Amino acid sequence: MRASAVVAGYKPYLESIADLLDGQELISSGMTGEVERCRAALVAAAGGRVVALVSSGDAGIYGMAGLALELARAEGFDVPIEIVPGMTAASAAAAALGAPLMLDFAVISLSDLLVPWDEIRVRLEAAAAGDLVTALYNPKSKKRVRQLEATVEIFLRHRPPSTPVGVCTAAGTAEAVTVHCTLGELLDQDIGMRSLVIIGSRRSTVIDGRFVTTRGYEV
Secondary structure (H helix, E strand, O other): OOOOOEEEEEHHHHHHOHHHOOOOEEEEEOOOOHHHHHHHHHHHHHOOOOEEEOOOOOOOOOOOHHHHHHHHHHOOOOOOOOOOOOOOHHHHHHHHHEEOOOOOEEEEEOOOOOOOHHHHHHHHHHHHHOOOEEEEEOOOOOOOOHHHHHHHHHHHOOOOOOOEEEEEEOOOOOOOEEEEEEHHHHHHOOOOOOEEEEEOOOOEEEEOOEEEEOOOOOO
16 A cells, blocks of 8 residues: 555545555545446556545455456456455454354345346345355345345245344454344344445354354264
């Protein structure tokens, strides 16, 4: 970051790393401005400048890494691209809640902005039927409520209402809030776009207040 001449990112993300910014040129835009922001970063890099393209969490998980690679090829930007791994919300939330991702799990975004809901539903059905612990990104917004309700309906067809569930909002920040509940209680919780929901499997349990998915060790 400090070696970069240009830093590009969603405005709130840049605000969260203000301590790493010291005179760099900033490229920022709002929600849904990802393509333009990424193109501007590539243009700057093609001009010989070192550019940091910032994502929240991990750039390769619902982040900007894939778009940067796609756009560079599609528009002929011949620049070296280094992808630096970060801490995705699923890992941060899991650590705050306990150890729910100790066995096979799925990560699914409920946002249908880029993926049709019918495709998302197929993935949810498969994860629920396969008894996978499931981490839900973008579970709910003020306008988008039905997707989480439908998800709970799907999982309740395959798992008991007592299945452990964890909700972590603003994972990895000083404002992080965690809630432990059950699948049957999930829709009663305060959940928004900054929340990460983890639905347990039949191997999941609660140990001393911590959400854990057991692997089968003899203990």
